[in-house]
Amino acid sequence: FPSHDTLRGVDWERLIGGNWFNRVGILAIILAVGLFLRYAFENQWLGPRGRVLVGAGVGFALLLFSIQVRRRDFQLYANGLAGGGICILYLSVYAASDRYQLLGQATGMGLMALVTTMAVLLAVRYDALTIAVLGLIGGFLTPVLLKSEVDRQSTFFGYLILLNLGIAGIAWFKRWRYRDWE
Numbered sequence: 001f002p003s004h005d006t007l008r009g010v011d012w013e014r015l016i017g018g019n020w021f022n023r024v025g026i027l028a029i030i031l032a033v034g035l036f037l038r039y040a041f042e043n044q045w046l047g048p049r050g051r052v053l054v055g056a057g058v059g060f061a062l063l064l065f066s067i068q069v070r071r072r073d074f075q076l077y078a079n080g081l082a083g084g085g086i087c088i089l090y091l092s093v094y095a096a097s098d099r100y101q102l103l104g105q106a107t108g109m110g111l112m113a114l115v116t117t118m119a120v121l122l123a124v125r126y127d128a129l130t131i132a133v134l135g136l137i138g139g140f141l142t143p144v145l146l147k148s149e150v151d152r153q154s155t156f157f158g159y160l161i162l163l164n165l166g167i168a169g170i171a172w173f174k175r176w177r178y179r180d181w182e
Helices: 004-008 012-042 048-071 075-099 105-126 129-145 153-174
Strands: none
Touching (some): 012 048, 048 105, 075 105, 105 153, 129 153
């Protein structure tokens, strides 16, 4: 158990208000977008293309809003908004590629790799370890989400080599440690 002195040094307002509520709020936004799109589908308001475009639009809107929030010096909230936008973009590309077959596998993989690259660049630019981890999780999930019956080992391993080189570059450049975790 932590000692009484350790608990006294914790900034509880920042921990609960800044971190926990922020993450719960972003999770609520992601779920709300998903439920709205499901409701729109069930009531035939939007076709598959419309659903994907709405999802991508919400993802980009959250990213742009996170940039505005960051300019006002609310870094934790900006990181949460950016993380939510990245998640929604991953889900939109997954839906367009795998669920609705609006995109080919190669195009879907390229777009997911682009989302991963964008997440990592945002993380490096804003010194946000949480965004980097989210982007890398999405990067490693990309081949799993966009699986195919066709055996493409060279493409798969080439993608993993690039992803691991990116991780090594970030680790060398930023030198993040566990204590940097927000």
